[in-house]
Amino acid sequence: MARIGIAGAGLLGRLLAWRLARAGAQVAVFDAAPGPAPQFDARGPAAFSAAGMLCPLAERDHADARVAAWGWRSIALWRGIVAELPAPRPFFAERGSLLVAHRSDLASAQRVLARLADETRAAPEPLDAAALARLEPALPPPAHAWLLPGEAQIDPLATMAALHASAEGVAWHWQRPVARALPGRLQFEDGSGAAFDCVVDVRGLGARHGTPLRGEQTECMPPRGEQTECMPLRGVRGETVWLHAPGHGLTRPVRLVHPRHRVYLVPRPDDLLFLGATEIESEDRSPVSLKSAVELMSAAHSVLPMLAEARILRLDRHLRPALPDHLPRTAHEDGLLRINGLFRHGWLMAPALVEDALALLAQWQAA
Template sequence: MHIGIAGAGLLGRLLAWTLAHHGHRVSVFDPAPGPQPLFDGQGAAGFTAAGMLSPLAELETAEADIAARGWVSIACWAGITSALAERGHAVPFARRGSLMVAHGADLGAARRVLAHLASKPLRDEGGNPSGHQAPSPQVLDSALLRSLEPSLHGANGPLHAWLLPGEAHIDTVRALQALHDDAPGVAWHWDQPVHTVEAHTLGLANGQARRADLAIDVRGIGARPALPVRGVRGETVWLHAPGLGLQRPVRLLHPRHRVYIVPRRGDTVLVGASEIESEDRSPVSLRSAVELMAAAHSVMPALAEARILRMDRNLRPALPDHRPRIDMAPGLLRINGLYRHGWLLAPSLVDDALTQLKLGRLPTHALPGIAAAMP
């Protein structure tokens, strides 16, 4: 088939990569000047994301079927990164679990979060029990925490900590670049914004109409007014911290902050958590930067000597119910509303849509300890 895709963010690249490897002829249109990240708040939100794949942790605020999709996506990312590596495109992906930590004064609030996680059985999109049991957080004493992450300890006393087994993280920048570079035959049309997407047709901003057997709309907030999508601002700080040696994503459970610290290659860590109901794309505010870095320093004192590489921001596409949405009609596919769960949900949504359309499947690896075949 000839398939036209509006949007070259995470969903667009994942769709183009999968469809190309199943023999389809793919054209992708995007307003960005090229495939590389600019970190200016204007490009694909996937470049800004930290890449935490945390279905269990997200149960704090998300529905149980979101977590079920997340476990499927982790198995897909294992298969995708393996397939990319076989063709010379290495993408750092690790499944060592993640950590939740809390200061002693915040133990009550942390226990309420953990009780909430335990109260949500996994369910499919129809609200039915999935038949699978999510792993439970494992309490870590000080010695176990020190053996897993020596640099993780409270600045003013010991931390309470829990290991969330089975969770993972991925290098988002490397993954987006690899999906672009390993998509054989895909025609990438940069500086080509799409204004309308209808059945079999992409309407470009320059007035041209591009016909295709299937038109796919994955433009995020650019899909307005066809979808009631809005932008939710997120901010991250990139730090260079030689010798830190962090192996797993860390979430700080705090009454006011849900700060996360995610390791990247080259002694780099990302610190983030801000979620602001605003479509402002201006640089990171002083308040956000101070709060994020102070909270991270409180559980990882070695960050005091880290160097700030960049502060990034972008807009996550969210629908009114904060849930993802797949719309299908003859000659038309729309996927949107990934909100704060983009990397956690994208493979599951893409695989679901392409399976229904009989256009292909994502590679997947069955992972021990996780029901990789969850609905």
């Protein structure tokens, strides 16, 4: 039985642990966080702060075709993963999402649509008022609306909890910060170490201060000549608002064309509505600014005026782990696998990246 040591119990760490345990591996996971539950202090997993939108078409606004390809694959994989989690299963829905624009933003919307036209798997469908009313009767008709078919959403908190709770036999070690991930060995910040057949480093932004992300090229990496020795991770700040809005009535994520932010409203179970998100080139982990909160909430209110009476449950922020080209990297050498740089697409791409990583691990074991 292979002994696998995983550094990081975020999205990738939990998904890998869950999959590896089911495949019969002996798995130990080490994380700096105090425990498996979210703290909302911008320190533990970025995964808890995410909207959970699985939007390969909408993300073509600014993301590469490879992100969309991992995304379409991952939606199908999430369907299977959620079905295998014990009841009550995390909320997961494949109803598509909406793109809406106010009259004054039509030109911006057309620029977005032109970029989405590069996606070959799906295309935005214009909606007139009647079609929109059939899909989202609670949404006052905006000037312009499109359905982005095939897109999905998942509840990050419930999924993170379920993956942790149902990864049978996995040894979870909290408050155990990893200083370095080395081939076959984890070195902890207290100076101790542990040996494994294989180490997997999925510490997100926490991997930045360890060994540079290097290794053999995989199909996820840039052509060999372009590969840099050390891939500089940076954090990109994202701020969000969690609302309790009984009777909001939305059944799918709604994205608003907005001059400054990529604003979206994401319905969650129990009358919750999640507003996101700023994208700020800063590693500031301090609380949400007044400007961001006002801009997100006024944009959301312009789409759904009933939000005037919604209650603000939480203002949250975290840093997205990003590499310069905003693409993920899987780097491997004997006894060490690193995956990082999931940026704003972690939930969108994780199952496909994990599936590819497991295929690599199986190849090494067979060799």
